[in-house]
Amino acid sequence: MTTDIGFWVLQTLNALQLSMLLFLLSVGLTVIFGLMHFVNLAHGSLYAFGAYIAATLAGTLGYWGGFLLAPLAVAALGAVLYFTLIRSQRRAGPMAQVLITFGLIFVAVDATRLVWGDLPIGIAVPELFEGQLALLGVEYPIYRLFIIALGLAVLGVLTLILTRTQIGAMIRAGVDNDQMAACLGINVERMFFLVFVVGCALAGLAGAVAAPVLSVTPDMGLQILIPTLIVIVIGGLGSLKGAVAGSLIFGFVQTFGAVILPTLSPVLIYALLAAVLVTRPQGLLPAKG
Amino acid sequence: MFTHSPLRLTTLAILAAGSLAYAFVAGFYGMEILAEIAILAILVIALDLVAGFGGMVSLCHGALLGVGAYAFTVAANDAGLTALPAMLLAVALTSALSFLIGAVCARSTGIYFIMATLAFGQMAYSFVFQSPLFGGDDGLSGAPRPDLSAVGIDLTDSRAFAVYAILLVAFAYAVAAATLRSGLGRSLVGLHHNEKRLRALGLTVWRAKATAFAISGALAGLAGCLAAQHTQFISPGLLSWTVSGEALVVVILGGLGTLVGPLLGAILFVVLKHEISAITPYWHAIVGVILIAVVMSRAKGVFGFIEARWEARKAQPLVKEAKADA
Numbered sequence: 301m302t303t304d305i306g307f308w309v310l311q312t313l314n315a316l317q318l319s320m321l322l323f324l325l326s327v328g329l330t331v332i333f334g335l336m337h338f339v340n341l342a343h344g345s346l347y348a349f350g351a352y353i354a355a356t357l358a359g360t361l362g363y364w365g366g367f368l369l370a371p372l373a374v375a376a377l378g379a380v381l382y383f384t385l386i387r388s389q390r391r392a393g394p395m396a397q398v399l400i401t402f403g404l405i406f407v408a409v410d411a412t413r414l415v416w417g418d419l420p421i422g423i424a425v426p427e428l429f430e431g432q433l434a435l436l437g438v439e440y441p442i443y444r445l446f447i448i449a450l451g452l453a454v455l456g457v458l459t460l461i462l463t464r465t466q467i468g469a470m471i472r473a474g475v476d477n478d479q480m481a482a483c484l485g486i487n488v489e490r491m492f493f494l495v496f497v498v499g500c501a502l503a504g505l506a507g508a509v510a511a512p513v514l515s516v517t518p519d520m521g522l523q524i525l526i527p528t529l530i531v532i533v534i535g536g537l538g539s540l541k542g543a544v545a546g547s548l549i550f551g552f553v554q555t556f557g558a559v560i561l562p563t564l565s566p567v568l569i570y571a572l573l574a575a576v577l578v579t580r581p582q583g584l585l586p587a588k589g
Numbered sequence: 590m591f592t593h594s595p596l597r598l599t600t601l602a603i604l605a606a607g608s609l610a611y612a613f614v615a616g617f618y619g620m621e622i623l624a625e626i627a628i629l630a631i632l633v634i635a636l637d638l639v640a641g642f643g644g645m646v647s648l649c650h651g652a653l654l655g656v657g658a659y660a661f662t663v664a665a666n667d668a669g670l671t672a673l674p675a676m677l678l679a680v681a682l683t684s685a686l687s688f689l690i691g692a693v694c695a696r697s698t699g700i701y702f703i704m705a706t707l708a709f710g711q712m713a714y715s716f717v718f719q720s721p722l723f724g725g726d727d728g729l730s731g732a733p734r735p736d737l738s739a740v741g742i743d744l745t746d747s748r749a750f751a752v753y754a755i756l757l758v759a760f761a762y763a764v765a766a767a768t769l770r771s772g773l774g775r776s777l778v779g780l781h782h783n784e785k786r787l788r789a790l791g792l793t794v795w796r797a798k799a800t801a802f803a804i805s806g807a808l809a810g811l812a813g814c815l816a817a818q819h820t821q822f823i824s825p826g827l828l829s830w831t832v833s834g835e836a837l838v839v840v841i842l843g844g845l846g847t848l849v850g851p852l853l854g855a856i857l858f859v860v861l862k863h864e865i866s867a868i869t870p871y872w873h874a875i876v877g878v879i880l881i882a883v884v885m886s887r888a889k890g891v892f893g894f895i896e897a898r899w900e901a902r903k904a905q906p907l908v909k910e911a912k913a914d915a
Contacts, residue, residue, distance in 0.1 A: 394700040406877030533704045566715030573708040
């Protein structure tokens with residue numbers, strides 16, 4: 301089985317698809333942490349909220365209506381959270397932040413159960429991306445290729461913004477030393493807000509694209525949270541490169557671990573995380589030196 | 590440093606007398622609740638020891654409880670040990686595992702410590718979840734209760750079991766308090782305040798942290814044994830990180846770093862859980878709102894609030910004098 305080239309192509313595509321989904325989630329979380337030193341455990345809940353919005357709107361506006369509006373709705377929710385909870389807790393230390401956002405998870409899970417019920421919701425793949433594509437001898441669903449392409453596109457746009465624009469330079473300065481950045485006349489508060497909202501929107505986008513391939517359930521946010529945290533801790537908190545590296549490592553270790561070492565695979569990624577934390581406590585590609 | 594103020598001693602005495610008295614008047618349901626409170630109480634005492642006094646916020650204590658429960662059940666069912674040696678073995682194993690985790694995580698602080706403990710907890714969870722030896726996601730049943738018929742006590746009776754559980758809580762509290770009053774406990778509090786200074790004073794930091802973590806883990810393992818004996822059925826859900834998160838919530842609601850507060854927190858949490866879930870299936874949301882409110886109010890939990898009030902009342906004359914001087 302393992303000598304078949306198609307098998308490797310298929311698993312590589314599966315790994316890439318998982319990596320890109322995780323990248324969409326982890327990039328927001330990691331930049332929020334790098335810039336604001338804020339630990340947002342409720343990031344997964346924002347993703348679940350995005351998936352529910354997309355699933356609900358798919359019935360009336362079609363898939364693309366949900367795809368466009370879900371990130372906006374989640375960004376709006378993020379803005380509300382920012383002004384009610386996040387801003388006042390920024391200097392409160394990791395313990396208070398972990399607890400408050402843990403409380404938010406409780407509230408979010410029950411709120412989704414209350415509004416949408418306990419049963420999983422499924423939505424159809426958009427017509428444009430129905431069917432399979434023959435690629436290097438394997439048939440692969442076009443929609444999953446679209447997820448990979450979308451992840452790469454977001455990565456490209458974010459790289460351009462962070463490295464080539466003024467706002468990107470300001471964000472990098474803020475991650476490096478926020479007090480110095482503020483002294484240089486950058487409105488750090490406004491930048492925090494912007495980054496937080498964009499991070500939330502990306503989580504919503506991830507939820508919207510994941511909705512047709514995974515079933516939409518109240519605990520989907522909780523399920524994705526641990527992988528996302530592993531990604532950003534392996535990659536190094538606060539860095540875009542780290543989020544990319546962490547997502548790829550997680551996606552490939554998880555996918556290939558499951559087919560090559562099925563008995564060890566669930567433990568593999570945690571062992572890797574522990575090894576990274578012991579040898580390089582700041583992650584593989586940390587934002588600061 | 591940890592001390593027993595008159596307020597703390599009074600609270601402890603009331604809790605002990607109240608729970609024992611309740612154990613003798615409660616019906617079957619009340620006694621089940623008591624046992625549930627006792628399990629959670631031991632777990633949060635263990636967590637408060639490292640998180641409240643040592644600043645080591647652990648998200649693997651749920652997993653340690655699960656390891657204790659599984660070790661106990663496997664030792665009793667498959668290795669043929671009777672309940673008491675099986676308990677000792679389970680507690681020793683959990684403690685050794687905690688020492689390793691503590692030693693490995695000792696270098697990291699803050700959010701990295703939280704993440705590292707989360708990683709080890711999830712590792713244990715995934716391992717148990719897929720391992721055929723531990724019954725996978727079906728769980729294991731048939732954990733025995735200790736046989737105390739030699740002294741005329743039948744622990745299959747739920748009243749006797751509730752009293753036994755309360756006594757174990759008292760034992761766990763005594764261990765934690767003794768640890769905190771020992772040299773190790775003082776070093777632990779010192780590490781929380783200023784790690785560099787203690788390093789300069791010649792303390793082997795990782796060993797102190799790992800030893801404290803091992804003691805805390807032993808207590809978590811004890812809670813696991815009690816949990817296995819209570820329901821006589823265990824599943825991988827015990828090791829899930831949300832159990833650790835809930836334990837942390839209970840410590841915060843009760844009063845971090847007071848050791849007495851988490852006991853109050855455990856009682857409040859279990860009672861609230863049963864009361865609210867009787868009214869609405871959405872009790873987690875209500876707990877979440879209470880948690881957010883408590884953390885945002887910056888009160889040190891229920892007991893921290895009571896203590897602050899108590900201190901403020903006592904300190905009032907001094908404040909007036911100071912004003913008069915100025």
